[in-house]
Amino acid sequence: MVNLKLFGEVNVKVNNIDLTTQLPRKGFGLLIYMATQPTKVFYREQLANLLRHDYTKKSALNNLRFNLWQIRKIIGELMNEELIINNSKQAIKINSEAITSDYAQFYSASYSQQYHESVRCYSGDFLEDFYIIDAPDFSDWVFRERENAQRKYFSAQFAYAQDLMNSHRIEEAFNALTKLSDIDPLNEMVYLRLMQYQYASDNKVAAISTYRNLKIILRNELNISPSNEIESLYKRIVEDTNSKNSEVILHKSKGDQFFSQKIKIYISKSSEKLSTYARMLASFNNTGTQLVIDLCDTPGQRIPSEGMFEILNSLYHSGKYCISQWKSKCEKIDSDIRNKIIKDDMIFFSMFETLIVSEKSECLIIRIWNFQYLDSKTIEFLSYLSRRKLDKQIVILAVYDSSQRNLQVEKFIEFYQGINDVEVIEE
């Protein structure tokens, strides 16, 4: 039995013996072309033209004969049955009983709506690294097939993700969608579904975080805004959220100091001053010894706990975090936030653990660009951090536009002002 793998890295095996490197490229291409249409009868002349566009008819047919001989010799020797059957003097066909492929399984599963099976078969683009120079007809065919398969895969993966959601297998649904964004990071439908699933599983903060990330990506890469559908969903989520931030609960550590934290808060109503302060924040960068996390870098009030997601996003995009570690931490925090029974201290502890584990750097800098927009839950988390002893220093730099009063922020400032290592500069 010949086993063809046509998605992702291409190979051909006969009885588990890998013959990929033994087949010449054009011969392999010929085999693939025929194997993907196992019931079709091919005229020799058509096959000859497929791979040798500019050859004379005689020369192309001679070369075809040679390719067929190679296939029969290299593969046929390992088989008990004929792989390529002469249908007539002018036509041949492949022995469909003697060949299997992920391609066939993929399409069979797609047509019968076995989405799980279908996505399992798709391990990469059709003939991902396989290319034949000087065979434009073959290339045309490959590109058409590649597109068709990719579109089918996307449909199947969306359908599979929906099935998973319907079965409350939420994390798996997210994973399924993430696979699509790996192929097409600018596909809005993927983000729309992610937001819908996050919202449906009561994780409004994650949905809003997804929206914000998408907005940045689309503007930077494609110069467009999110679609009307995504904008409407975002607005619905924000309206649906109890966006009134709660009263902050602040605690001081024992003694009149922070263990490992310095706080500097710049306050002004003047655009010029605020701009100067923003430039000061901008001068801090990620280095080997310091990691920078950004909160509220764009205007707009944050919903409860949104700042926590911004911290997690910053850690992820710093690139210093092992992805699997980050993912599992993030999922835990995500789920804790949604689970309203979990106490804040436990969530804060998870966040705190994430910060410690994430980084070997000596210093963590948290830049709060628009302090007036920070949500109260994250303000409480910053207060929580101040009571923890860490093996690294945390510096919080915040710019507060006092023309847009935030009472929770002012409570924070008033509470900590006067403590060592807290500096409030107001101009």
Add this chain to the structure above:
Amino acid sequence: MAYFINGTILTLENPGECFTSMQVSEDRIVALGYTNAQELKNVDEEIIDLKGKTILPGFYDSHLHLISTFLNEISINFDHAKSIGDVQEIIDQWPYKYDYPVAIGKRLSEFNLKERRLPTRVELDRVSADFPLVISSIEFHTVLMNSYALNQFRIPFINHGFEKDGNKNFTGKLINQAAFIALKKVYDRLEDKHYLEGADKTFETAIKNGVTTMVAVEGGPLFHTRHPEIILQNKKIFPIDIEVFYSTTDLKKVLKHDLPRVGGDLFLDGSFRSRNAALYEPYNDTKDNLGKLFYTEQGLIEFIEHAHDLNLQIAIHAVGPRAIDRLLFAFETVLQKKINPNHRHRIEHFELPLTEHIQKAKELGITLAMHPTYEYFFREKGMMYDTRLGEERAAMTNPFRQIFDAGIRVAGCSDSDIMPINPMLGIHSAVNHPNPKSRITVYEAIQMYTLNGAYAIFQDEEKGSLKAGKKADFIILEQNPLEVDPTTLKDITIHSTYKNGKCLFTLQHNR
């Protein structure tokens, strides 16, 4: 110290102001006057006898894509292609096919080809079977790829923008999202050394054309986020002043570099050539197409407000009237809330404004960055403006006269590498505008490339005109542009270019 005497020194400080001598010390102008050789008999300093030549302030090119211009030097240039056959021959003859990670083709226009269409993938494959080839159209919104590149680059098919023929095969032409992604993949493959390979040649050309300050518009979706970083990292070693507009909505990047400005080619709409500049009436050659707006009204206002609050000068691309309208409204909304009388926010291109747009721009104190050379290259019958807009609308493009009459400051730009870096050609194009009602005077056109250029980036106290205390950036022309036949302005020879008082170029010998 050096004295320049016996010349015509047009200061651009005031209309008609003219001296015959100028004194320069180190990087500054010390004095302007009417000193003659006799008076300098006992002076032990360098004396340059201009012999009647004319001095102007060094030129500003107020909007160009510098990295893209550098890349021209390592790209296949299709400027002279008149047919598909020519395109193939140029590719075939290009000696550097395998020297770079991808062969880049530029400046291909279907308007210049007798077939009036772009080559197909199959036609490209005939001369580029075994290396990746990517060709961008003149204004980057359309990309052509050969099969080798299409196979290697793996642009997701789910995206919009793969053109197909009648047999549903890919023609190799990518537009919209697909084009953006393709260009990104090209840029990803290039290393910094590839980008900078063309720098010397580019600056040589610019200096020979009298440019002493460039405003490089870098980054954005048609380019790459590395481009502004490369310029900023290297600007100190470049021979002339390079100011950067970082085309990003992530203001942290701008603040990180302590830049005073943002934008440049933040596209509110597209271009006429690609039929995505935003119009009120459909394109002449595609009946239902009004172009596109890439920002919602609210999104645009939010961005402008955020940048304005951070005291950044903002520049946004708006070509068609619908885009200009939206942009002016956004500026007005923000400026009404947060007044800043000296904001100097800019609109780039402003190519087809209505009269009310001109009035509003004046009212809001907007500065314009415009590209007169488009009128020189795109205006002939059957060419781009005519084909896309129709004769009547095409006559209304770039109305410099009305804009100057309204008292708006206009900075002159090349938009290289779409157009050549050649301010004299820009001056020529503005003065000889095909629509006589849109023509401006030679003096006004020179202002575009000197004092207005400086004003447009808050440098008018330092440069842009000739005055004691200002930087000694100036050029020497063989002929006086105020005296020659205006139709010969583009033929004026630049004799020398001085930057910070040092001669970078002179016709007798290059320094």
